[in-house]
Amino acid sequence: MNPDKALNFLEEIVAEDVKSGKHGGRVLTRFPPEPNGYLHIGHAKSICLNFGLAKDFDGKTNLRFDDTNPVTEDTEYVNSIKEDIQWLGFNWAQELYTSDYFPKLYEFAVTLIKKGLAYVDDSSAEQIASMKGTPTEPGKNSPFRDRSIEENLDLFSRMKKGEFKDGEKVLRAKVDMASPNMHMRDPLMYRIKHVEHHRTGNEWCIYPMYDFAHGQSDSIEEITHSVCTLEFEVHRPLYDWFIEKLQIFPSHQYEFARLNLNYTVMSKRKLLQLVNDKHVTGWDDPRMPTISALRRRGYTPLSIRNFCDRVGVARRENVIDVGLLEFCVREDLNKIAMRVMVVMDPVKLVITNYPDGQTEILKGENNPELEDKGGERDLPFGKELLIERDDFMENPGKKYFRLGPGLKVRLKHAYIIECESFEKDAAGNITEIRCKYIPESKSGNDTSGINVKGTIHWVSKTHAISCELRLYDRLFRVEDPSTAEGDFKDHLNPDSLHINANAMAEPSLKNAKAGDKYQFIRKGYFCLDKESTSNHLIFNRTVSLKDSWAKAGS
Protein backbone atom coordinates (compact mmCIF):
# COMPACT_ATOMS: atom_id res chain seq x y z
CA MET A 1 0.00 0.00 0.00
CA ASN A 2 1.21 3.48 -0.81
CA PRO A 3 1.87 5.08 2.59
CA ASP A 4 1.32 8.59 1.23
CA LYS A 5 -2.13 7.83 -0.04
CA ALA A 6 -5.08 8.78 2.13
CA LEU A 7 -7.00 5.77 3.36
CA ASN A 8 -10.61 5.31 2.36
CA PHE A 9 -13.10 4.84 5.17
CA LEU A 10 -12.98 1.05 4.94
CA GLU A 11 -9.20 0.94 5.02
CA GLU A 12 -9.38 3.16 8.07
CA ILE A 13 -11.78 0.79 9.81
CA VAL A 14 -9.66 -2.24 9.02
CA ALA A 15 -6.47 -0.45 10.03
CA GLU A 16 -8.02 0.40 13.40
CA ASP A 17 -9.29 -3.13 13.90
CA VAL A 18 -5.89 -4.57 13.12
CA LYS A 19 -4.26 -2.10 15.46
CA SER A 20 -6.68 -2.80 18.31
CA GLY A 21 -6.22 -6.51 17.82
CA LYS A 22 -9.83 -7.25 16.94
CA HIS A 23 -10.13 -10.88 15.81
CA GLY A 24 -6.49 -11.23 16.79
CA GLY A 25 -5.53 -8.76 14.07
CA ARG A 26 -6.78 -11.20 11.48
CA VAL A 27 -8.36 -9.89 8.23
CA LEU A 28 -10.53 -12.14 6.08
CA THR A 29 -12.78 -10.68 3.42
CA ARG A 30 -14.88 -12.33 0.77
CA PHE A 31 -16.17 -11.64 -2.70
CA PRO A 32 -19.69 -13.10 -2.90
CA PRO A 33 -21.07 -13.06 -6.45
CA GLU A 34 -24.32 -14.76 -7.37
CA PRO A 35 -23.60 -16.93 -10.42
CA ASN A 36 -26.48 -15.54 -12.44
CA GLY A 37 -24.61 -13.27 -14.85
CA TYR A 38 -21.23 -12.06 -15.93
CA LEU A 39 -19.11 -9.75 -13.82
CA HIS A 40 -19.01 -6.09 -14.83
CA ILE A 41 -16.82 -3.10 -14.08
CA GLY A 42 -18.86 -2.39 -10.95
CA HIS A 43 -17.91 -5.82 -9.64
CA ALA A 44 -14.30 -4.99 -10.47
CA LYS A 45 -14.51 -2.18 -7.94
CA SER A 46 -15.80 -4.59 -5.32
CA ILE A 47 -13.15 -7.18 -6.23
CA CYS A 48 -10.35 -4.64 -6.00
CA LEU A 49 -11.74 -3.43 -2.70
CA ASN A 50 -12.16 -6.84 -1.08
CA PHE A 51 -8.95 -8.35 -2.34
CA GLY A 52 -7.11 -5.05 -1.86
CA LEU A 53 -8.17 -4.76 1.77
CA ALA A 54 -6.89 -8.24 2.47
CA LYS A 55 -3.66 -7.67 0.57
CA ASP A 56 -2.94 -4.40 2.36
CA PHE A 57 -3.49 -5.82 5.79
CA ASP A 58 -1.86 -9.18 5.35
CA GLY A 59 -5.15 -11.02 5.16
CA LYS A 60 -6.98 -13.30 2.77
CA THR A 61 -10.07 -13.25 0.61
CA ASN A 62 -12.51 -16.05 -0.07
CA LEU A 63 -14.46 -16.42 -3.26
CA ARG A 64 -17.95 -17.48 -2.31
CA PHE A 65 -20.70 -18.09 -4.80
CA ASP A 66 -23.97 -16.98 -3.32
CA ASP A 67 -25.98 -19.72 -4.97
CA THR A 68 -29.23 -19.85 -3.06
CA ASN A 69 -31.60 -19.33 -5.97
CA PRO A 70 -31.28 -22.26 -8.38
CA VAL A 71 -33.72 -20.83 -10.93
CA THR A 72 -31.34 -18.17 -12.18
CA GLU A 73 -27.96 -19.67 -11.46
CA ASP A 74 -25.69 -21.65 -13.73
CA THR A 75 -22.19 -23.11 -13.88
CA GLU A 76 -21.48 -21.12 -17.04
CA TYR A 77 -21.55 -18.05 -14.82
CA VAL A 78 -19.42 -19.71 -12.15
CA ASN A 79 -16.71 -20.34 -14.71
CA SER A 80 -16.78 -16.87 -16.23
CA ILE A 81 -16.62 -15.28 -12.80
CA LYS A 82 -13.57 -17.30 -11.80
CA GLU A 83 -11.86 -16.49 -15.07
CA ASP A 84 -12.53 -12.76 -14.71
CA ILE A 85 -11.25 -12.53 -11.15
CA GLN A 86 -8.04 -14.32 -12.05
CA TRP A 87 -7.59 -12.26 -15.14
CA LEU A 88 -7.89 -9.12 -13.03
CA GLY A 89 -4.94 -10.46 -11.10
CA PHE A 90 -6.43 -11.71 -7.85
CA ASN A 91 -6.19 -15.05 -6.11
CA TRP A 92 -8.74 -16.25 -3.60
CA ALA A 93 -7.84 -18.22 -0.52
CA GLN A 94 -10.76 -20.65 -0.89
CA GLU A 95 -13.41 -21.28 -3.49
CA LEU A 96 -16.63 -21.73 -1.58
CA TYR A 97 -20.35 -22.02 -2.21
CA THR A 98 -23.22 -21.03 -0.02
CA SER A 99 -24.81 -24.28 -1.17
CA ASP A 100 -22.05 -26.11 0.70
CA TYR A 101 -23.60 -24.71 3.86
CA PHE A 102 -27.16 -25.86 3.19
CA PRO A 103 -26.99 -28.57 5.91
CA LYS A 104 -25.48 -26.14 8.39
CA LEU A 105 -28.03 -23.46 7.54
CA TYR A 106 -30.81 -25.99 8.04
CA GLU A 107 -29.45 -26.67 11.51
CA PHE A 108 -29.35 -22.95 12.24
CA ALA A 109 -32.98 -22.70 11.23
CA VAL A 110 -33.94 -25.56 13.53
CA THR A 111 -32.10 -23.85 16.35
CA LEU A 112 -34.10 -20.69 15.85
CA ILE A 113 -37.36 -22.64 15.74
CA LYS A 114 -36.43 -24.29 19.01
CA LYS A 115 -35.78 -20.89 20.52
CA GLY A 116 -39.21 -19.79 19.40
CA LEU A 117 -37.65 -17.35 16.97
CA ALA A 118 -38.86 -18.84 13.71
CA TYR A 119 -42.14 -20.25 12.47
CA VAL A 120 -43.69 -21.90 9.47
CA ASP A 121 -46.23 -19.72 7.71
CA ASP A 122 -48.94 -21.17 5.46
CA SER A 123 -49.92 -17.78 4.08
CA SER A 124 -49.65 -17.14 0.36
CA ALA A 125 -47.09 -14.74 -1.06
CA GLU A 126 -49.87 -12.19 -1.56
CA GLN A 127 -51.12 -12.54 2.00
CA ILE A 128 -47.66 -12.18 3.41
CA ALA A 129 -47.08 -9.10 1.30
CA SER A 130 -50.30 -7.46 2.40
CA MET A 131 -49.69 -8.22 6.07
CA LYS A 132 -46.24 -6.72 5.78
CA GLY A 133 -47.60 -3.17 5.83
CA THR A 134 -45.75 -0.37 4.12
CA PRO A 135 -42.76 1.71 5.08
CA THR A 136 -45.13 4.14 6.79
CA GLU A 137 -47.60 1.67 8.29
CA PRO A 138 -46.77 -1.23 10.59
CA GLY A 139 -47.50 -4.78 9.48
CA LYS A 140 -49.85 -7.32 11.04
CA ASN A 141 -48.92 -10.60 12.66
CA SER A 142 -49.54 -13.70 10.64
CA PRO A 143 -52.24 -16.02 12.02
CA PHE A 144 -49.59 -18.77 11.96
CA ARG A 145 -47.09 -16.76 14.00
CA ASP A 146 -47.85 -18.50 17.29
CA ARG A 147 -47.64 -22.12 16.25
CA SER A 148 -46.02 -24.36 18.80
CA ILE A 149 -42.37 -25.17 18.54
CA GLU A 150 -43.22 -28.84 18.00
CA GLU A 151 -45.56 -28.07 15.15
CA ASN A 152 -43.00 -25.75 13.54
CA LEU A 153 -40.31 -28.39 13.84
CA ASP A 154 -42.56 -30.98 12.27
CA LEU A 155 -43.73 -28.71 9.47
CA PHE A 156 -40.23 -27.51 8.64
CA SER A 157 -38.87 -31.03 8.41
CA ARG A 158 -41.75 -31.96 6.14
CA MET A 159 -40.98 -28.91 3.99
CA LYS A 160 -37.49 -30.28 3.63
CA LYS A 161 -38.79 -33.75 2.77
CA GLY A 162 -40.79 -32.33 -0.09
CA GLU A 163 -44.25 -32.90 1.27
CA PHE A 164 -45.42 -29.48 0.13
CA LYS A 165 -45.65 -27.72 -3.16
CA ASP A 166 -43.81 -24.56 -4.13
CA GLY A 167 -45.15 -21.56 -2.28
CA GLU A 168 -47.32 -23.61 0.05
CA LYS A 169 -45.28 -22.79 3.13
CA VAL A 170 -42.33 -20.67 4.16
CA LEU A 171 -40.17 -20.42 7.23
CA ARG A 172 -40.04 -16.94 8.76
CA ALA A 173 -38.03 -15.36 11.52
CA LYS A 174 -40.09 -14.02 14.37
CA VAL A 175 -38.81 -10.50 14.79
CA ASP A 176 -41.13 -7.51 14.82
CA MET A 177 -43.99 -6.82 12.43
CA ALA A 178 -44.12 -3.22 13.61
CA SER A 179 -40.48 -2.43 12.99
CA PRO A 180 -39.86 0.70 10.95
CA ASN A 181 -37.36 -1.42 9.06
CA MET A 182 -39.28 -3.58 6.58
CA HIS A 183 -36.57 -6.21 6.68
CA MET A 184 -37.26 -6.86 10.35
CA ARG A 185 -40.97 -7.61 9.77
CA ASP A 186 -40.67 -11.38 10.10
CA PRO A 187 -38.42 -11.89 7.10
CA LEU A 188 -38.60 -15.11 5.10
CA MET A 189 -35.81 -17.53 5.83
CA TYR A 190 -36.72 -20.48 3.59
CA ARG A 191 -38.96 -21.01 0.59
CA ILE A 192 -39.92 -24.19 -1.25
CA LYS A 193 -38.58 -24.60 -4.78
CA HIS A 194 -38.70 -27.99 -6.44
CA VAL A 195 -35.90 -26.97 -8.75
CA GLU A 196 -32.60 -28.61 -9.59
CA HIS A 197 -29.61 -26.76 -8.20
CA HIS A 198 -26.42 -26.42 -10.24
CA ARG A 199 -24.42 -28.07 -7.48
CA THR A 200 -26.73 -29.87 -5.08
CA GLY A 201 -28.96 -31.26 -7.80
CA ASN A 202 -32.25 -32.45 -6.34
CA GLU A 203 -31.02 -32.94 -2.82
CA TRP A 204 -32.92 -29.91 -1.56
CA CYS A 205 -36.32 -28.51 -2.30
CA ILE A 206 -36.14 -25.74 0.27
CA TYR A 207 -33.64 -22.96 -0.26
CA PRO A 208 -32.56 -20.25 2.17
CA MET A 209 -33.16 -16.62 1.35
CA TYR A 210 -30.29 -14.14 1.02
CA ASP A 211 -30.80 -12.77 4.53
CA PHE A 212 -30.61 -16.21 6.07
CA ALA A 213 -27.65 -17.33 4.01
CA HIS A 214 -25.25 -14.50 3.47
CA GLY A 215 -24.53 -13.42 7.02
CA GLN A 216 -24.46 -16.99 8.27
CA SER A 217 -22.00 -17.93 5.53
CA ASP A 218 -19.81 -15.00 6.53
CA SER A 219 -19.98 -16.24 10.07
CA ILE A 220 -19.20 -19.85 9.19
CA GLU A 221 -16.10 -18.70 7.34
CA GLU A 222 -15.27 -16.25 10.13
CA ILE A 223 -15.16 -13.33 7.75
CA THR A 224 -13.93 -10.32 9.68
CA HIS A 225 -15.09 -7.58 7.32
CA SER A 226 -18.08 -8.26 5.12
CA VAL A 227 -18.14 -5.50 2.53
CA CYS A 228 -21.18 -4.89 0.35
CA THR A 229 -22.97 -2.10 -1.44
CA LEU A 230 -25.22 0.55 0.08
CA GLU A 231 -28.56 -1.02 -0.74
CA PHE A 232 -27.83 -3.73 1.82
CA GLU A 233 -27.50 -1.24 4.60
CA VAL A 234 -31.10 -1.76 5.70
CA HIS A 235 -30.35 -5.47 5.95
CA ARG A 236 -27.63 -4.94 8.53
CA PRO A 237 -29.92 -4.97 11.60
CA LEU A 238 -31.20 -8.36 10.44
CA TYR A 239 -27.67 -9.54 9.67
CA ASP A 240 -26.76 -8.69 13.25
CA TRP A 241 -29.98 -10.13 14.68
CA PHE A 242 -29.38 -13.61 13.24
CA ILE A 243 -25.79 -13.63 14.43
CA GLU A 244 -26.84 -12.56 17.90
CA LYS A 245 -29.67 -15.06 18.23
CA LEU A 246 -27.57 -17.88 16.84
CA GLN A 247 -24.57 -16.83 18.94
CA ILE A 248 -22.19 -17.45 16.08
CA PHE A 249 -19.02 -15.71 14.93
CA PRO A 250 -19.69 -11.96 14.82
CA SER A 251 -18.88 -10.98 11.27
CA HIS A 252 -19.66 -7.36 10.59
CA GLN A 253 -21.11 -5.81 7.48
CA TYR A 254 -19.86 -2.54 5.98
CA GLU A 255 -21.42 -0.78 3.02
CA PHE A 256 -19.95 1.41 0.29
CA ALA A 257 -21.43 3.15 -2.75
CA ARG A 258 -21.46 1.06 -5.91
CA LEU A 259 -19.77 2.23 -9.08
CA ASN A 260 -21.89 3.89 -11.74
CA LEU A 261 -20.53 4.75 -15.17
CA ASN A 262 -22.20 7.16 -17.51
CA TYR A 263 -23.47 6.12 -20.96
CA THR A 264 -24.01 2.54 -19.87
CA VAL A 265 -26.12 0.37 -17.60
CA MET A 266 -24.75 -1.69 -14.79
CA SER A 267 -27.51 -3.98 -13.62
CA LYS A 268 -27.18 -7.66 -14.45
CA ARG A 269 -30.87 -7.75 -15.26
CA LYS A 270 -30.50 -5.06 -17.91
CA LEU A 271 -27.29 -6.49 -19.28
CA LEU A 272 -28.95 -9.89 -19.58
CA GLN A 273 -31.77 -8.24 -21.48
CA LEU A 274 -29.32 -6.69 -23.95
CA VAL A 275 -27.83 -10.13 -24.51
CA ASN A 276 -31.15 -11.97 -24.79
CA ASP A 277 -32.69 -9.37 -27.08
CA LYS A 278 -29.58 -9.46 -29.29
CA HIS A 279 -28.79 -5.78 -28.96
CA VAL A 280 -25.27 -7.01 -28.44
CA THR A 281 -23.63 -10.19 -29.62
CA GLY A 282 -23.11 -11.61 -26.13
CA TRP A 283 -21.86 -10.92 -22.63
CA ASP A 284 -18.41 -10.25 -24.07
CA ASP A 285 -19.52 -7.92 -26.85
CA PRO A 286 -16.84 -5.24 -26.62
CA ARG A 287 -19.48 -2.57 -26.08
CA MET A 288 -20.64 -4.13 -22.82
CA PRO A 289 -19.35 -2.94 -19.44
CA THR A 290 -18.56 -6.52 -18.44
CA ILE A 291 -15.07 -7.61 -17.53
CA SER A 292 -15.06 -10.15 -20.34
CA ALA A 293 -16.09 -7.47 -22.84
CA LEU A 294 -13.42 -5.07 -21.64
CA ARG A 295 -10.88 -7.86 -21.93
CA ARG A 296 -11.97 -8.62 -25.47
CA ARG A 297 -11.92 -4.96 -26.32
CA GLY A 298 -8.28 -4.70 -25.30
CA TYR A 299 -8.39 -3.34 -21.77
CA THR A 300 -5.59 -4.56 -19.53
CA PRO A 301 -6.05 -5.83 -15.97
CA LEU A 302 -3.72 -3.11 -14.72
CA SER A 303 -5.74 -0.37 -16.36
CA ILE A 304 -8.90 -1.60 -14.68
CA ARG A 305 -7.21 -1.91 -11.31
CA ASN A 306 -5.84 1.61 -11.65
CA PHE A 307 -9.29 2.81 -12.57
CA CYS A 308 -10.82 1.21 -9.49
CA ASP A 309 -8.10 2.84 -7.46
CA ARG A 310 -8.82 6.26 -8.87
CA VAL A 311 -12.59 6.20 -8.44
CA GLY A 312 -12.18 5.87 -4.69
CA VAL A 313 -14.44 4.32 -2.11
CA ALA A 314 -17.04 6.27 -0.20
CA ARG A 315 -20.67 6.19 0.85
CA ARG A 316 -22.19 8.70 -1.50
CA GLU A 317 -23.82 7.99 -4.82
CA ASN A 318 -21.50 8.68 -7.72
CA VAL A 319 -21.38 8.58 -11.48
CA ILE A 320 -17.94 8.16 -12.97
CA ASP A 321 -17.18 9.58 -16.38
CA VAL A 322 -16.19 6.84 -18.86
CA GLY A 323 -13.45 9.26 -19.83
CA LEU A 324 -11.59 8.22 -16.70
CA LEU A 325 -11.71 4.56 -17.73
CA GLU A 326 -10.42 5.55 -21.15
CA PHE A 327 -7.65 7.60 -19.62
CA CYS A 328 -6.59 4.56 -17.60
CA VAL A 329 -6.31 2.27 -20.63
CA ARG A 330 -4.44 4.82 -22.67
CA GLU A 331 -2.05 5.33 -19.79
CA ASP A 332 -1.20 1.64 -19.67
CA LEU A 333 -1.35 0.90 -23.38
CA ASN A 334 0.90 3.87 -24.19
CA LYS A 335 3.62 2.13 -22.24
CA ILE A 336 3.18 -1.39 -23.56
CA ALA A 337 1.54 -1.34 -27.00
CA MET A 338 3.71 -1.82 -30.07
CA ARG A 339 3.33 0.90 -32.69
CA VAL A 340 2.25 -0.07 -36.16
CA MET A 341 0.94 1.75 -39.20
CA VAL A 342 -2.57 1.06 -40.45
CA VAL A 343 -4.37 3.23 -42.96
CA MET A 344 -8.05 3.30 -42.12
CA ASP A 345 -9.35 5.14 -45.15
CA PRO A 346 -6.74 4.66 -47.89
CA VAL A 347 -6.00 6.87 -50.84
CA LYS A 348 -3.24 6.13 -53.34
CA LEU A 349 -0.03 8.14 -53.28
CA VAL A 350 2.59 7.83 -56.05
CA ILE A 351 6.19 8.90 -55.60
CA THR A 352 7.00 10.22 -59.03
CA ASN A 353 10.77 10.24 -58.66
CA TYR A 354 11.04 6.78 -57.09
CA PRO A 355 12.19 3.95 -59.39
CA ASP A 356 9.42 1.73 -60.77
CA GLY A 357 9.19 -1.65 -59.12
CA GLN A 358 11.81 -0.92 -56.47
CA THR A 359 11.26 -2.01 -52.88
CA GLU A 360 13.31 -0.73 -50.02
CA ILE A 361 13.18 -2.08 -46.48
CA LEU A 362 13.01 0.66 -43.87
CA LYS A 363 13.23 0.17 -40.12
CA GLY A 364 10.66 1.33 -37.60
CA GLU A 365 11.03 1.43 -33.83
CA ASN A 366 8.28 -0.48 -32.10
CA ASN A 367 7.67 1.65 -29.06
CA PRO A 368 9.40 4.95 -28.28
CA GLU A 369 8.29 4.68 -24.64
CA LEU A 370 10.47 1.65 -23.98
CA GLU A 371 14.11 1.74 -23.00
CA ASP A 372 15.21 -0.23 -26.08
CA LYS A 373 12.40 1.24 -28.18
CA GLY A 374 10.90 -2.23 -28.29
CA GLY A 375 13.24 -3.25 -31.07
CA GLU A 376 12.71 -2.60 -34.74
CA ARG A 377 10.62 -4.06 -37.50
CA ASP A 378 10.88 -4.01 -41.28
CA LEU A 379 8.75 -1.65 -43.30
CA PRO A 380 8.68 -2.19 -47.05
CA PHE A 381 8.62 1.07 -49.00
CA GLY A 382 7.98 1.56 -52.69
CA LYS A 383 6.75 3.84 -55.43
CA GLU A 384 3.07 3.28 -54.66
CA LEU A 385 1.82 3.94 -51.17
CA LEU A 386 -1.48 4.35 -49.39
CA ILE A 387 -2.10 7.18 -46.99
CA GLU A 388 -5.05 8.37 -44.94
CA ARG A 389 -7.64 10.23 -46.98
CA ASP A 390 -7.94 12.97 -44.39
CA ASP A 391 -4.19 13.52 -44.41
CA PHE A 392 -4.63 15.36 -47.68
CA MET A 393 -6.56 18.54 -48.29
CA GLU A 394 -7.06 20.23 -51.59
CA ASN A 395 -7.42 23.63 -49.96
CA PRO A 396 -5.77 23.35 -46.57
CA GLY A 397 -5.98 26.04 -43.93
CA LYS A 398 -2.89 27.59 -42.44
CA LYS A 399 -2.83 25.32 -39.40
CA TYR A 400 -3.14 22.08 -41.37
CA PHE A 401 0.22 20.34 -40.99
CA ARG A 402 -0.35 17.53 -43.46
CA LEU A 403 -0.41 17.16 -47.22
CA GLY A 404 -1.83 19.54 -49.79
CA PRO A 405 -0.77 20.94 -53.15
CA GLY A 406 2.82 22.11 -52.82
CA LEU A 407 3.05 21.07 -49.14
CA LYS A 408 5.69 18.86 -47.56
CA VAL A 409 5.25 16.20 -44.88
CA ARG A 410 7.35 13.47 -43.35
CA LEU A 411 6.31 9.91 -44.00
CA LYS A 412 6.84 8.24 -40.63
CA HIS A 413 10.07 6.21 -40.53
CA ALA A 414 10.68 7.17 -44.20
CA TYR A 415 11.20 10.26 -46.31
CA ILE A 416 9.94 13.78 -46.61
CA ILE A 417 7.69 14.16 -49.61
CA GLU A 418 6.29 17.14 -51.43
CA CYS A 419 2.96 17.11 -53.21
CA GLU A 420 3.10 17.97 -56.88
CA SER A 421 -0.38 17.14 -58.13
CA PHE A 422 -3.46 15.06 -57.55
CA GLU A 423 -6.36 13.54 -59.44
CA LYS A 424 -10.07 13.49 -58.78
CA ASP A 425 -12.93 11.41 -60.10
CA ALA A 426 -16.18 12.76 -61.49
CA ALA A 427 -17.69 12.88 -58.01
CA GLY A 428 -14.84 15.05 -56.80
CA ASN A 429 -13.13 12.37 -54.71
CA ILE A 430 -9.37 12.37 -54.62
CA THR A 431 -8.18 9.26 -56.45
CA GLU A 432 -4.44 9.75 -56.53
CA ILE A 433 -1.88 12.04 -54.99
CA ARG A 434 1.46 12.54 -56.74
CA CYS A 435 4.52 13.55 -54.80
CA LYS A 436 8.27 13.66 -55.15
CA TYR A 437 10.44 12.40 -52.34
CA ILE A 438 13.65 13.84 -51.03
CA PRO A 439 16.24 11.04 -50.96
CA GLU A 440 18.53 12.83 -48.45
CA SER A 441 15.70 13.07 -45.94
CA LYS A 442 15.67 9.37 -45.07
CA SER A 443 14.63 8.73 -41.50
CA GLY A 444 17.63 8.24 -39.26
CA ASN A 445 20.16 9.95 -41.53
CA ASP A 446 18.43 13.03 -42.76
CA THR A 447 20.93 15.43 -44.31
CA SER A 448 18.36 17.46 -46.19
CA GLY A 449 18.09 20.18 -43.59
CA ILE A 450 14.40 20.46 -44.33
CA ASN A 451 11.97 20.88 -41.45
CA VAL A 452 8.36 19.87 -41.76
CA LYS A 453 5.52 20.37 -39.31
CA GLY A 454 3.68 17.16 -39.92
CA THR A 455 4.34 13.45 -40.00
CA ILE A 456 1.85 11.02 -41.46
CA HIS A 457 1.60 7.23 -41.50
CA TRP A 458 1.46 5.12 -44.64
CA VAL A 459 1.67 1.58 -45.99
CA SER A 460 3.20 0.20 -49.17
CA LYS A 461 0.40 -0.51 -51.61
CA THR A 462 1.97 -3.71 -52.86
CA HIS A 463 2.80 -5.09 -49.41
CA ALA A 464 -0.12 -3.92 -47.30
CA ILE A 465 -2.61 -6.45 -45.99
CA SER A 466 -6.28 -5.67 -45.70
CA CYS A 467 -8.07 -5.94 -42.41
CA GLU A 468 -11.38 -5.25 -40.72
CA LEU A 469 -11.61 -2.65 -37.99
CA ARG A 470 -14.42 -2.64 -35.46
CA LEU A 471 -14.87 0.86 -34.14
CA TYR A 472 -16.91 1.15 -30.99
CA ASP A 473 -18.78 4.07 -29.57
CA ARG A 474 -20.75 4.35 -26.34
CA LEU A 475 -23.62 1.86 -26.11
CA PHE A 476 -26.15 4.51 -25.09
CA ARG A 477 -26.81 8.02 -26.26
CA VAL A 478 -27.72 9.37 -22.85
CA GLU A 479 -25.64 9.62 -19.70
CA ASP A 480 -28.06 7.66 -17.57
CA PRO A 481 -30.26 5.30 -19.60
CA SER A 482 -31.91 3.96 -16.47
CA THR A 483 -33.48 7.22 -15.38
CA ALA A 484 -34.04 8.65 -18.86
CA GLU A 485 -37.62 8.68 -20.05
CA GLY A 486 -39.02 5.47 -21.50
CA ASP A 487 -37.38 2.08 -21.58
CA PHE A 488 -33.60 2.09 -21.21
CA LYS A 489 -33.32 0.28 -24.55
CA ASP A 490 -34.92 3.28 -26.27
CA HIS A 491 -31.66 5.09 -25.67
CA LEU A 492 -29.30 2.62 -27.30
CA ASN A 493 -26.83 4.30 -29.63
CA PRO A 494 -27.52 3.01 -33.16
CA ASP A 495 -23.93 3.80 -34.12
CA SER A 496 -22.23 2.01 -31.25
CA LEU A 497 -20.48 -0.27 -33.72
CA HIS A 498 -18.98 0.85 -36.99
CA ILE A 499 -17.28 -1.76 -39.14
CA ASN A 500 -14.52 -0.59 -41.43
CA ALA A 501 -13.59 -3.34 -43.88
CA ASN A 502 -11.28 -1.24 -46.03
CA ALA A 503 -8.34 -0.71 -43.73
CA MET A 504 -4.85 -1.55 -44.98
CA ALA A 505 -2.16 -2.58 -42.52
CA GLU A 506 1.59 -2.87 -42.69
CA PRO A 507 2.64 -6.48 -43.38
CA SER A 508 4.15 -7.09 -39.93
CA LEU A 509 0.60 -7.44 -38.61
CA LYS A 510 0.26 -10.75 -40.43
CA ASN A 511 1.55 -12.53 -37.34
CA ALA A 512 -0.78 -10.91 -34.84
CA LYS A 513 -2.42 -13.26 -32.35
CA ALA A 514 -5.81 -12.88 -30.70
CA GLY A 515 -5.58 -10.41 -27.86
CA ASP A 516 -2.38 -8.75 -29.13
CA LYS A 517 -2.45 -5.04 -28.46
CA TYR A 518 -1.15 -2.34 -30.77
CA GLN A 519 -1.13 1.35 -31.16
CA PHE A 520 -2.10 2.20 -34.71
CA ILE A 521 0.01 5.32 -35.00
CA ARG A 522 -2.02 8.54 -34.86
CA LYS A 523 -5.25 6.55 -34.68
CA GLY A 524 -5.75 4.60 -31.51
CA TYR A 525 -5.20 1.40 -29.60
CA PHE A 526 -6.45 -1.79 -31.20
CA CYS A 527 -6.31 -5.46 -30.38
CA LEU A 528 -6.83 -8.52 -32.51
CA ASP A 529 -10.28 -9.98 -31.96
CA LYS A 530 -10.90 -13.65 -31.23
CA GLU A 531 -12.99 -13.92 -34.42
CA SER A 532 -9.97 -12.99 -36.51
CA THR A 533 -8.49 -15.57 -38.91
CA SER A 534 -5.19 -15.62 -40.75
CA ASN A 535 -6.77 -14.47 -43.99
CA HIS A 536 -9.25 -12.09 -42.41
CA LEU A 537 -7.76 -9.97 -39.68
CA ILE A 538 -10.19 -8.27 -37.32
CA PHE A 539 -9.13 -5.58 -34.90
CA ASN A 540 -11.18 -4.04 -32.12
CA ARG A 541 -10.55 -0.43 -31.35
CA THR A 542 -9.97 -0.31 -27.62
CA VAL A 543 -9.90 3.47 -27.51
CA SER A 544 -8.84 6.23 -29.86
CA LEU A 545 -5.80 8.38 -29.25
CA LYS A 546 -6.42 11.82 -27.81
CA ASP A 547 -6.81 14.13 -30.76
CA SER A 548 -6.40 17.81 -29.98
CA TRP A 549 -6.61 18.59 -33.70
CA ALA A 550 -10.03 17.00 -34.06
CA LYS A 551 -11.14 18.62 -30.82
CA ALA A 552 -10.09 22.06 -32.02
CA GLY A 553 -12.71 21.25 -34.63
CA SER A 554 -11.28 21.67 -38.11
Added chain:
RNA sequence: UGACCUAUGGUGUAACUGGCAACACGUCUGAUUUUGGUUCAGAAGAGUCUAGGUUCGAGCCCUAGUAGGUCAACCA
Protein backbone atom coordinates in the same frame (compact mmCIF):
# COMPACT_ATOMS: atom_id res chain seq x y z
C1' U B 1 -46.92 10.43 6.03
C1' G B 2 -42.04 6.48 8.38
C1' A B 3 -36.99 4.68 9.10
C1' C B 4 -32.07 4.84 7.59
C1' C B 5 -27.99 6.92 4.54
C1' U B 6 -25.67 10.96 1.87
C1' A B 7 -24.40 16.29 0.57
C1' U B 8 -16.81 19.55 -0.90
C1' G B 9 -14.61 22.83 -8.30
C1' G B 10 -17.73 19.95 -14.45
C1' U B 11 -16.70 14.52 -12.44
C1' G B 12 -14.60 11.54 -8.52
C1' U B 13 -11.98 11.44 -4.04
C1' A B 14 -8.89 14.15 0.07
C1' A B 15 -8.24 17.59 4.07
C1' C B 16 -3.04 14.69 9.63
C1' U B 17 -9.83 14.06 13.27
C1' G B 18 -11.60 21.95 14.92
C1' G B 19 -6.51 25.83 12.31
C1' C B 20 -8.91 30.01 6.17
C1' A B 21 -9.77 23.41 0.81
C1' A B 22 -5.63 19.26 -1.87
C1' C B 23 -5.08 15.36 -5.61
C1' A B 24 -6.75 12.86 -10.15
C1' C B 25 -9.68 13.10 -14.61
C1' G B 26 -11.64 16.94 -17.65
C1' U B 27 -10.94 22.15 -19.56
C1' C B 28 -7.50 26.14 -21.31
C1' U B 29 -2.38 28.13 -22.41
C1' G B 30 2.76 27.41 -23.77
C1' A B 31 7.31 24.21 -24.68
C1' U B 32 9.28 19.66 -26.66
C1' U B 33 8.18 15.90 -30.27
C1' U B 34 9.63 11.96 -37.14
C1' U B 35 2.44 9.98 -33.60
C1' G B 36 -1.82 17.13 -33.75
C1' G B 37 0.07 10.81 -29.19
C1' U B 38 3.55 10.88 -25.03
C1' U B 39 6.30 14.16 -21.87
C1' C B 40 7.12 18.91 -19.51
C1' A B 41 5.72 23.86 -17.56
C1' G B 42 1.64 26.75 -16.23
C1' A B 43 -3.63 28.63 -15.75
C1' A B 44 -8.77 28.89 -14.88
C1' G B 45 -12.42 26.60 -11.96
C1' A B 46 -15.33 25.18 -5.25
C1' G B 47 -15.07 28.89 -0.19
C1' U B 48 -17.52 23.04 1.20
C1' C B 49 -26.57 22.41 0.16
C1' U B 50 -29.32 26.42 3.33
C1' A B 51 -30.24 28.85 8.08
C1' G B 52 -29.02 29.12 12.95
C1' G B 53 -25.79 27.56 17.12
C1' U B 54 -21.11 25.97 19.99
C1' U B 55 -15.94 27.88 19.59
C1' C B 56 -10.65 32.59 19.57
C1' G B 57 -11.49 29.62 15.14
C1' A B 58 -16.20 24.93 11.66
C1' G B 59 -15.96 21.53 5.41
C1' C B 60 -15.33 18.72 10.02
C1' C B 61 -19.32 19.30 16.27
C1' C B 62 -24.94 20.50 17.51
C1' U B 63 -30.12 21.88 15.85
C1' A B 64 -33.65 22.69 12.07
C1' G B 65 -34.57 22.76 7.10
C1' U B 66 -33.62 21.50 1.78
C1' A B 67 -32.12 18.06 -1.95
C1' G B 68 -30.79 13.17 -3.50
C1' G B 69 -30.63 7.89 -2.43
C1' U B 70 -32.34 3.24 -0.08
C1' C B 71 -36.35 0.13 2.03
C1' A B 72 -42.91 -2.73 1.13
C1' A B 73 -39.28 -9.78 -4.52
C1' C B 74 -41.11 -16.81 -1.75
C1' C B 75 -34.20 -12.00 -6.02
C1' A B 76 -29.26 -11.22 -4.39
